[in-house]
Amino acid sequence: MPENEQAPDTEKPTSPFDLEDSDLYSKYLLFSRGEMLFVLRALQQKGCMITAHFDHGKSFFLTSLVDVDGDEDQLIFDYGSNEEMNRKVAGADKVIFTSSLDKVKVQFTLPGITPITHEQRPAFSGNLPESILRLQRREYYRLSTPVANPLKCFVPLADGILETTVLDISGGGIGLMLPADRKDFAADSAFANCKLELPEEGTIVFNMIVRNAFFQSNKTGNSYLRAGCEFDNLSGAKLAAIQRYITRIERERKARESGML
Structure with missing residues (x-):
């Protein structure tokens, strides 16, 4: 499915990202810089598709990690194919990224991402997250x-x-x-x-x-x-x-x- 803007759930409007804040999943959170860089680089190297949610979960687009710069603690994401969605996410104050790495769910949050030019191509830049949720599907x-x-x-x-x-x-x-x-x-x-x-x-x-x-x-x-x-x-x-x-x-x-x- 192409990038799309979602309509809110018909249920009571709650955050669709309760997993990241739930005490039930706190034991699956990574805080170590080294561990987080390892997971992020694996996502990049394997070309994993990443879903980026914003606007309180009502909008999303598909992207991938283009580069993980450990020296600058900077992440470079691929630009979306929908220009309107790119413009909207550039103004978002919170973006939640989810992916799957070797059948393990990976999720992290960034306080916004910035449009940049990377290797002469449009891209998005964000800082290293404070934590990463890594949830084994076998749970x-x-x-x-x-x-x-x-x-x-x-x-x-x-x-x-x-x-x-x-x-x-x-x-x-x-x-x-x-x-x-x-x-x-x-x-x-x-x-x-x-x-x-x-x-x-x-x-x-x-x-x-x-x-x-x-x-x-x-x-x-x-x-x-x-x-x-x-x-x-x-x-x-x-x-x-x-x-x-x-x-x-x-x-x-x-x-x-x-x-x-």
């Missing part, structure tokens, strides 16, 4: 969703709302079953204002990034596209709702297996 338990009553995810696309079946879910993301002919779910594609209907928990609205997509066949031999998607800055309240759903379904599954249901 999340992944649940295969019930076949009899599958979860539904609704993804806004250019040609309308796509209703998809959720194959599995965790606090870090979801696996989606998609028509085999979909061409818009390539790795690193970003989708905003998706909706997930959680029984007994209600509907949550979220952003997500496709991390992998490949073809599979079901029991009847029909092919479909399976997309592994990562939640992008899921709020603490929404994460808690997903974890409650997973816990309840797993409890019910174990009860059936033991003959209690």
